[in-house]
């Protein structure tokens with residue numbers, strides 16, 4: 001990934017910065033140009049709590065290029081308490097002990113190293 | 128709008144074609160379709176393909192294939208919609224003919240996957256997903272579909288053994304398909320004992336990696352009646368899209384885009400699910416076959432396993448499905464898959480399906496998925512009497 005592309009995404013990846021629609025109040029993550037609930041285009045930045053519940057998960061055993069050294073690792077869909085759903089790695093746990101419905105919280109972690117460039121972002125861990 | 132017909136079909140065997148490149152495969156399938164139709168004057172070439180830019184460093188496939196076929200001057204373009212690239216290319220081709228923009232359209236789907244390493248192909252497949260919020264996190268395409276499988280099993284209490292029956296039947300159907308990649312029988316035990324790729328998906332529930340190309344020739348139905356002995360009519364060609372990423376949807380166990388494209392297609396054709404005699408579904412992962420049977424109305428939500436257990440999707444069953452092996456056993460050369468489905472339905476409707484012929488098949492339905500239920504095309508084909 002290019003450095004400028006990486007920096008552009010930093011507020012979302014470092015702080016879970018979403019957007020609240022001024023028209024209908026819907027919270028979006030990542031932020032969108034058009035609210036898909038009301039069609040509105042006015043938003044204000046809203047930092048998300050990072051607190052949520054694990055809805056579904058899997059354990060990746062054959063990773064894509066760039067993640068070879070990390071497998072096996074868990075990936076899950078998390079519903080944040082703001083109602084937003086995000087996809088992320090589930091870390092700091094034995095994947096075999098995960099279960100749907102578990103309370104999780106966001107943590108900042110190294111995602112991968114890409115040619116000497118270390119990329120960071122959110123993961124979730126059992127709360 | 129004009130009615131559209133398919134007047135020629137052709138394909139290569141799916142497999143590891145170490146001696147054939149992307150262009151060779153596309154040309155071979157195209158020439159077979161042109162020879163089948165005895166039609167060599169083509170206005171427009173559409174190439175369904177997903178990964179040539181990444182895997183072959185080759186784009187601009189429309190003109191590349193048109194020129195290779197000697198079709199100087201033809202309109203040409205590549206059509207990309209992830210794993211639905213083939214179905215989408217057929218869909219756009221139908222629009223060109225129906226609208227009167229073209230009088231003969233060659234649609235060829237092609238993918239060359241076996242020159243690359245598995246991590247490279249895994250990365251290329253994940254390009255169907257949001258790079259910044261799904262792939263960035265290390266989600267593989269298999270992994271995202273594994274989330275669907277887990278959610279589906281949990282929601283309906285469906286057992287893995289029940290899902291494993293789907294690829295067993297696909298392999299059985301592929302035994303009689305000379306173009307299939309995997310022509311050997313498998314058992315539920317073999318599926319369950321195969322390695323786990325992403326929990327709960329076993330290797331034998333997942334379509335493999337293969338090279339292949341399939342082609343169809345489209346014409347207005349009125350002209351096709353004179354030009355072809357056995358034209359097949361395109362009764363409906365539709366497409367629908369959903370929220371881009373699976374995790375942003377409310378329900379992970381059903382695809383809205385399947386339901387919407389089917390509803391539009393059935394309405395356009397004036398038909399219902401029970402009018403379909405033969406079905407092609409996008410079983411890139413076995414659970415997707417079950418979900419498709421439910422979303423298309425052949426089984427109640429969570430009940431597809433019962434239909435499968437009772438022999439409902441076998442030849443002679445209630446709704447014979449993936450009669451040439453489906454993605455799992457025929458093979459899944461990604462951008463070609465949606466065109467293979469159409470080729471196979473045409474063979475059934477012409478009565479040319481050999482040992483796997485569905486007796487009296489008059490109408491067929493094909494569902495092709497791009498991404499995790501994100502872009503879905505629907506085609507309903509009918510025999511012309």
Ligand SMILES: [Zn+2]
Nearest residue numbers: 021024035038
């Ligand atoms: Zn809104």
